Every structure is written in structure tokens, then in C-alpha cells.
Amino acid sequence: MRVIQFTAALGFVGTVFSQSSTVDSFIAAESPIAKAGLLANIGPSGSKSAGAKAGVVIASPSTVNPNYLYTWIRDSSLVFKTIIDQYTLGTDSSLRGQIDNFINAESIIQQVSNPSGTISTGGLGEPKFNIDETAFTGSWGRPQRDGPALRSTAMITFANWLLDNNNSTFVTNTLWPIIKLDLDYVANSWNQTSFDLWEEISSSSFFTTAVQHRSLREGSALATRIGQTSVVSGYNTQADNVLCFLQSYWNPSAGYVTANTGGGRSGKDSNTILASIHTWDIAAGCDAATFQPCSDKALSNLKVYVDSFRSIYPINSGIASTSAVATGRYPEDVYFNGNPWYLCTLAVAEQLYDALLTWNSVGSITVTSTSLPFFQQFSSSITAGTYASSTSTYSTLTAAIKTYADGFVAIVAKYTPSAGGLAEQFDKSSGAALSAADLTWSYASALTAFGARAGVITASWGAKGVKVPTTCAPNAGPTVTATFNVQATTQLGENIYITGSVGALQNWSPDNALLLSSANYPTWSLNVTLPASTSIEYKYIRKLYGQVTWESDPNNQVTTPASGGIVQNDTWR
Numbered sequence: 001m002r003v004i005q006f007t008a009a010l011g012f013v014g015t016v017f018s019q020s021s022t023v024d025s026f027i028a029a030e031s032p033i034a035k036a037g038l039l040a041n042i043g044p045s046g047s048k049s050a051g052a053k054a055g056v057v058i059a060s061p062s063t064v065n066p067n068y069l070y071t072w073i074r075d076s077s078l079v080f081k082t083i084i085d086q087y088t089l090g091t092d093s094s095l096r097g098q099i100d101n102f103i104n105a106e107s108i109i110q111q112v113s114n115p116s117g118t119i120s121t122g123g124l125g126e127p128k129f130n131i132d133e134t135a136f137t138g139s140w141g142r143p144q145r146d147g148p149a150l151r152s153t154a155m156i157t158f159a160n161w162l163l164d165n166n167n168s169t170f171v172t173n174t175l176w177p178i179i180k181l182d183l184d185y186v187a188n189s190w191n192q193t194s195f196d197l198w199e200e201i202s203s204s205s206f207f208t209t210a211v212q213h214r215s216l217r218e219g220s221a222l223a224t225r226i227g228q229t230s231v232v233s234g235y236n237t238q239a240d241n242v243l244c245f246l247q248s249y250w251n252p253s254a255g256y257v258t259a260n261t262g263g264g265r266s267g268k269d270s271n272t273i274l275a276s277i278h279t280w281d282i283a284a285g286c287d288a289a290t291f292q293p294c295s296d297k298a299l300s301n302l303k304v305y306v307d308s309f310r311s312i313y314p315i316n317s318g319i320a321s322t323s324a325v326a327t328g329r330y331p332e333d334v335y336f337n338g339n340p341w342y343l344c345t346l347a348v349a350e351q352l353y354d355a356l357l358t359w360n361s362v363g364s365i366t367v368t369s370t371s372l373p374f375f376q377q378f379s380s381s382i383t384a385g386t387y388a389s390s391t392s393t394y395s396t397l398t399a400a401i402k403t404y405a406d407g408f409v410a411i412v413a414k415y416t417p418s419a420g421g422l423a424e425q426f427d428k429s430s431g432a433a434l435s436a437a438d439l440t441w442s443y444a445s446a447l448t449a450f451g452a453r454a455g456v457i458t459a460s461w462g463a464k465g466v467k468v469p470t471t472c473a474p475n476a477g478p479t480v481t482a483t484f485n486v487q488a489t490t491q492l493g494e495n496i497y498i499t500g501s502v503g504a505l506q507n508w509s510p511d512n513a514l515l516l517s518s519a520n521y522p523t524w525s526l527n528v529t530l531p532a533s534t535s536i537e538y539k540y541i542r543k544l545y546g547q548v549t550w551e552s553d554p555n556n557q558v559t560t561p562a563s564g565g566i567v568q569n570d571t572w573r
């Protein structure tokens with residue numbers, strides 16, 4: 001077994017441990033520090049979060065370089081998912097008041113009008129708020145559409161526990177209205193662009209899509225459970241559409257998940273590891289449609305992601321190509337010069353621990369041509385096939401993968417300052433803690449990674465047996481019906497067409513423009529299905545024996561509603 005010297009957190013200077021006892025010791029020392037660090041950052045009584053309202057999670061107490069004294073919906077929801085899991089799994093019964101505070105705080109924040117909109121016009125996509133629950137009005141990468149999905153997932157987990165414990169009144173009267181607002185938002189807007197979780201790229205993002213899929217699935221199941229059946233088929237339809245779209249991020253030739261549809265980077269990104277651990281459902285086994293931690297795609301992706309950091313961080317130099325290294329958000333990162341992050345390195349360990357738990361539950365490991373390069377790190381002679389838990393191959397692989405996973409925790413142990421505080425990053429050259437101190441998400445990531453290593457299995461969310469539709473709807477998002485009427489006198493042989501800024505209006509193509517009916521001449525009309533909640537520009541054109549005449553500028557503009565229909569009554573210009 002590889003021997004690593006780790007002394008910092010425990011102060012046993014000069015003592016050499018095996019890696020696994022090093023990791024055991026680190027976890028024993030760090031767990032209470034991480035838990036206390038997390039709770040210190042939650043208002044009203046957290047010791048480092050003065051000024052935060054009850055249930056508000058600050059991202060970090062750091063106010064300069066960087067200023068993170070705000071509350072992000074994503075970070076708060078992931079932190080409270082951790083707290084809700086600890087409470088509902090019986091690990092810590094003292095957390096109920098915190099959960100009640102969180103629900104109350106989020107019910108207030110949901111209603112706060114902000115630069116993304118009001119509660120009914122997109123405000124739920126606002127990524128961060130001031131810690132007194134008022135809107136943050138500075139410029140920012142908005143909207144970020146993962147927040148409502150993650151918040152509903154945290155609350156649905158609590159709701160299911162309450163239902164198991166005879167408290168359906170609170171679920172139906174208090175939780176469901178909050179959850180439904182978020183899920184309606186997800187169902188209506190998942191197919192629109194969003195800033196990614198690192199707040200840098202506006203496109204579609206794997207993490208966002210994956211957590212949106214999860215929230216709609218478990219939201220539909222919760223709705224069924226409490227008799228709110230009117231939303232069920234709509235959520236299921238959109239969950240299928242989201243799952244279909246999720247598959248498109250997979251890059252088969254390179255064997256990894258491209259994290260964002262935009263941004264112009266390699267697409268190798270911790271985004272994808274985080275998606276896998278936050279959508280883990282042990283009941284789904286190693287299903288690749290939902291990129292479960294032990295799926296061949298997620299394992300192949302993990303290897304490609306980890307390998308992308310081997311040569312770019314000086315602290316990783318000299319580490320064997322099959323051993324753990326420090327990992328960051330994505331290899332092209334330049335924030336603070338681009339460094340490893342605690343939560344990213346821990347997420348790799350967590351995905352591997354989740355995989356080990358799932359293989360144990362399935363009773364075998366299946367190696368496919370997709371996951372072969374991952375498994376060859378642990379056995380150079382391995383071939384594709386299924387290895388039952390009774391075989392020596394299974395034992396060899398799981399032992400080696402456990403050691404590999406522990407290696408990532410050992411890296412974090414090595415670069416955690418002696419007092420145990422977890423900042424956002426650690427320096428790629430010196431290993432010193434860097435950027436925001438006491439990052440709440442770093443503490444949550446330590447608790448969930450340690451939990452997975454100790455065998456904690458979080459509640460299933462319905463990933464088992466989901467099927468990717470055989471064909472993805474071309475305009476998969478929700479739609480509305482639109483009628484375009486335009487008054488236009490024409491000469492014999494001349495017809496009126498429409499084209500515009502969306503696929504449904506042929507993307508400004510005069511050749512493919514849609515013909516209007518002259519049945520009510522001089523009113524020309526067309527019924528067409530358009531994407532909901534979308535700002536659309538369009539123009540009418542005339543065609544006379546192939547000769548095209550456009551309407552004069554500017555373009556006509558309409559924003560479609562979330563549901564229902566619109567009628568546009570225009571006059572040719």
C-alpha cells in the first residue's frame with residue numbers, strides 16, 4: 001500500500017501512516033470541523049454569518065478578494081440537502097430548526113423581485129441575493145437555472161420524510177406551494193440558455209440539465225403521492241425531454257461529457273462529476289442514461305477529467321498516472337490563476353465511493369469498451385465483461401478503486417491547514433489555502449464525501465428504469481399556440497410568408513418561410529406552435545414569382561407566455 005505522510009490536522013509530526021489510516025484519521029478530525037464550519041455560516045446564529053437572516057446560508061464570510069458574503073440559491077440548496085439528509089437519515093436530530101428556517105427563508109427569497117424578474121417572469125432564475133433576503137442588483141451572470149431544481153430537490157427530500165412520518169399537512173400546505181413554483185419554473189424554462197454553475201458561460205450546462213431532470217422526476221412522484229395530480233403529466237413529459245437532451249452532452253469519441261454547449265473550452269469540467277454525485281440513486285444501479293456514478297460513461301468521464309489536471313498543477317508533478325491528484329473546476333480555469341478546489345477533488349472521491357456502494361448493491365462490476373480505460377488503471381489485463389462480487393477480479397478492482405478514491409481525500413488532507421478550515425481553493429504550486437476562507441460548500445462537500453466513504457446511502461429519487469425517449473422532440477420545451485394575422489393587399493400571384501428568430505419560424509430563412517392563408521383576404525393568417533416564455537423576432541415577406549420583398553425595419557417582436565396562446569394582429573409595413 002502506498003504510504004503518504006499526513007500530519008497537519010492531527011499534529012503527529014514525523015509519524016508515517018498508511019494512506020487508509022491517514023484518511024481515517026483525517027476524517028475523524030475534519031468531520032466535526034466541517035460540520036461546525038458549515039453551521040457557522042447559517043443565520044441567524046451562525047458564528048461567522050452575522051447579519052444573515054434565519055435559514056440564510058452565506059457562501060463564505062470572506063468580504064474582500066473575493067467578496068462572497070451573499071447567499072447563492074445553488075450553494076444554499078446543496079448545503080441544505082446535506083443537512084436534510086443528515087436529519088432524515090437519523091444522523092443528527094438537532095437540525096430540524098435549521099431546516100424549518102431554510103424553508104421559511106427560501107419562501108421569502110422566491111418572492112423577491114430581482115434583476116432576473118418577478119416570481120412569475122423569471123425571477124426564480126436569479127442566482128444570488130443579499131444575506132438580508134433583499135435582491136442583489138449589480139451586474140452578474142444571470143439567470144442560472146440550476147437553483148430552483150436544487151432547492152426543490154432539497155425540499156422534496158424533506159417532504160418525503162415528512163410523509164413517511166405522518167406530517168402530510170405541512171407538506172401539502174407549506175412545502176408543496178414552494179416546491180411547485182420551482183418545478184413549474186424548471187418545466188417551463190429548462191430549454192432556455194443559462195449561466196453554468198461557475199457563473200461564466202451562458203449556454204446549456206450538463207450539471208444544470210442533470211439536476212433539472214432529477215427535480216422533475218422526483219417532483220412528479222411527490223405530486224402523485226400527495227394527490228396534486230394536475231402537474232404530473234406535464235412534469236413527466238418535460239422530464240423525458242430533459243433526459244433526452246442530457247444524452248447530447250456525451251462525447252463518444254473522446255469518452256467524456258462536454259460540460260457546456262457553449263464557452264469554447266475542452267468541456268472537461270468538474271460540473272460533470274458534481275452532476276453525477278448529486279443525481280446518484282443507488283436503485284438505478286450503473287445506469288448510463290442518468291450518468292450514475294458507476295455507469296461506464298461517468299467512469300470514463302471521471303478518468304478524462306482527472307487526467308486533465310495531472311500536468312497543469314505543479315503539486316501534481318511526480319504522481320503516478322494511476323494515482324489520485326488534486327483537481328479543479330476545469331483545466332482552462334484562470335480564476336485566481338487557476339487552482340485545485342477542495343470541493344472538486346472531494347467530488348471525485350465521492351463519485352468513486354458512490355460507485356463502490358452501488359457495485360456492492362448490484363453484486364457485480366460490468367466493464368464495457370467505454371469504461372475499459374478507467375478500469376485498466378487498476379488492472380492492466382482487465383477485459384470487458386461482468387465480474388460477480390464472488391470473483392477475485394471484483395475484489396481486486398474494488399480494493400484498488402477504494403485506494404484510488406482515498407487518494408483524493410488524502411490530497412485534500414495534505415493541503416488542509418492544521419486548524420482544519422476549508423477555503424475554496426488551494427494553490428497549485430504551494431498547496432496553500434487560497435481564495436474565500438470557510439467556503440460553506442467546501443464543508444458540505446467534505447461531509448458528503450466522508451459520508452459516502454462510510455456507507456451513507458441517500459434516498460432514491462426515481463432514476464431506476466427511466467428510459468430515454470427514442471427520438472428527442474426537436475423543440476422539446478413547452479410550447480404555446482400562436483396565430484399571426486397580417487393585413488396586406490397583394491397583387492395576383494403574390495403571397496405572404498413569415499420567418500423569424502426561432503426554428504419554428506425557420507430561423508430567418510426566406511426560402512423556408514411559412515406561407516400564410518389568404519382565406520380571409522386581405523387578412524393573411526397562420527397558426528404555428530412556438531416555444532413558451534421566449535422572446536421572438538419576426539418579419540413578414542412577400543414572394544412574387546420567386547422575388548422576395550421584406551417588411552421594413554425594425555423586426556416585429558413578441559414574448560410568448562409560459563402557457564396558452566397568443567394572437568398577433570399586424571399590418572404589413
Ligand SMILES: *[C@@H]1O[C@H](CO)[C@@H](O)[C@H](O)[C@H]1NC(C)=O
Pocket residue numbers: 164165166
Ligand atoms: C403514522 O401513522 C400510522 C397510522 O396512524 C401509524 O401506524 C404509524 O406508526 C405512524 N408512523 C410514524 C412514523 O409516526
Ligand SMILES: *[C@@H]1O[C@H](CO)[C@@H](O)[C@H](O)[C@H]1NC(C)=O
Pocket residue numbers: 096100162167170
Ligand atoms: C410538521 O412539520 C413541521 C415542519 O417541521 C412542524 O412545524 C410541525 O410541527 C410538524 N407537525 C407535526 C404534527 O408533527
Ligand SMILES: *[C@@H]1O[C@H](CO)[C@@H](O)[C@H](O)[C@H]1NC(C)=O
Pocket residue numbers: 190191192193203204241244245472473474475476477
Ligand atoms: C432545447 O432542446 C433541444 C432538443 O432537445 C436542443 O436541441 C436544444 O439545444 C435545447 N436548447 C437549450 C438552450 O437547452
Ligand SMILES: *[C@@H]1O[C@H](CO)[C@@H](O)[C@H](O)[C@H]1NC(C)=O
Pocket residue numbers: 483517525526527
Ligand atoms: C387557426 O386556428 C383557429 C382555431 O382552431 C381556426 O379557427 C383558424 O381557422 C386557424 N387559422 C388558420 C389560418 O389555419
Ligand SMILES: *[C@@H]1O[C@H](CO)[C@@H](O)[C@H](O)[C@H]1NC(C)=O
Pocket residue numbers: 567568569
Ligand atoms: C386580434 O384580433 C382578434 C380578432 O380578430 C382579437 O380577438 C384579438 O384580441 C386581437 N389581438 C390583439 C393582441 O390585439
